[in-house]
Amino acid sequence: MLRDVIDILADPTDGSALQLTDDDRRIVSDSGHSFDIARQGYVTLAGGEGLKHTGDDADMIASRETFLSGGYFAPFVEAVSATINQALDEANVADEDRPAIVEIGAGTGYYLAHALDDVAESRGVGIDISVPAAKHLAKCHPRAGAVVADAWQRLPIRDRAVDVITVIFAPRNPEEFARILKEKGQVIVLTAHPGHLDELREPLGIIGVEPGKIEHLMEKSAGFLERIGEDEVIEFPMELDRASIAAQIGMSPSARHIEAEDLERRIAALPEKMIVTAKAQITRLRLA
Template sequence: MLDARDLVHDAGFFDPLKRELIAVLRDAALGPEPRVLDAGCGTGHYTALALEALIGTNEQTPRVLAMDLSPAAVVRTVRRRPDSVDGLVADTWQPLPVRDGSVDAILDVFAPRNASEFRRILRPGGLLLVVVPRPDHLRELRADGRVLTIPEGKAATLVEELAPSFALRTVRSVDARFVLDQDAAADDAFAAAIIAMGPSAHHRATEPAAGLRALPEAITLAVDLLVFETVGNAAGSGAGV
């Protein structure tokens, strides 16, 4: 799964989303020494992106904590930028070993969310950036049942899920079409990697890349980037190191 994510990211499929994330982070007032948590860091592409966005816009070098349930994912992420990235192997659904109010922003890209813990570790006015897919996301690969159906209204559900600890600040919709190069072997590998990198890999029968039928000329990227700000007082749990 990690190798598949690397292939898709390196091909540039998520570049439009990355540009939006960079813009949001650069516009955010995160303080002189920003501290960011990448919750569900995966291969570390968004961790590196956070550093890219914040370096040069602050007085001191930002620090990013890359968290994932997979030790392999955390190791891969930290190796990208060992000078500015720390790793944490942890389950999002459990109490997080992070001090109360010690984080300026959390990235949550296609990852689980623990609203109470996220609120606890974020400082007052801290930001939570969440990316969720829309129903049109990867629609060309859904026709033959290789990709799971995405329910309507994920963004609206998310707003309800995070209230009252978080208030929605902005929503940015990212829509793009990734054009395949019509090289049969490369296109098969790319389409197979998109399927293997996400939850569809766990719910669909695995078949060779050559078995993918009639690949389209382009594949749709359709996601929402929601930016939330903390509200109210976080309940401290005493967790943290």
């Protein structure tokens, strides 16, 4: 709930502190701005410019929910949660400190909810620019607050307020991450690795993993964040039927690049079940 994280959140325009008011139906900032909490429990914290795009649409979010609830990405979620625990241990953060975890581009809250279950007393903010995502985020875990905001703008989070930032297949803004991270905090980034979903590329005509993502992240991080140790590569086979393949493609950018009818035809031509590789890498960063 937003109540659990109100001390971490900030006015998106000027960074001032926020308070809940009107029986938790509204949030006001010290500087006098007011933000209504939606019936579904999320709040939009956008500055004067508003939000420039809408992120994943309702169909993509529904596909993500379907696919992730199949448990196919369990090794990813387990690796992310283990890395969060490691980061908190390294910073000597105890459960009683109520560690603050912020996930950027949090989607349905699958990873955030797992992390909050794994770290007793922790609380989390799920940020996503997509309203359909925020509706899921608001109910993903009792200790999660859901916020609609743009990762490329000033984040609606107070300075030095966050123990761990997670970014799972989502936008990375090192300058803002460095501002909101506590002194000993860490950023945990999971990025698709070349080879991810390879078996589906040719038969479905989906786009490949863009090379050089981590190099680009490190360039943008210069002066803000530095890498910790070696990246961890996580690779595992998934046995997918056609329905889960359709859900996997439906939650990815490929959903926007291929005509629905073409995609349906190509999926129908696949074998009933396929072994598909999942491959991603975890990069850890700290303040430079």
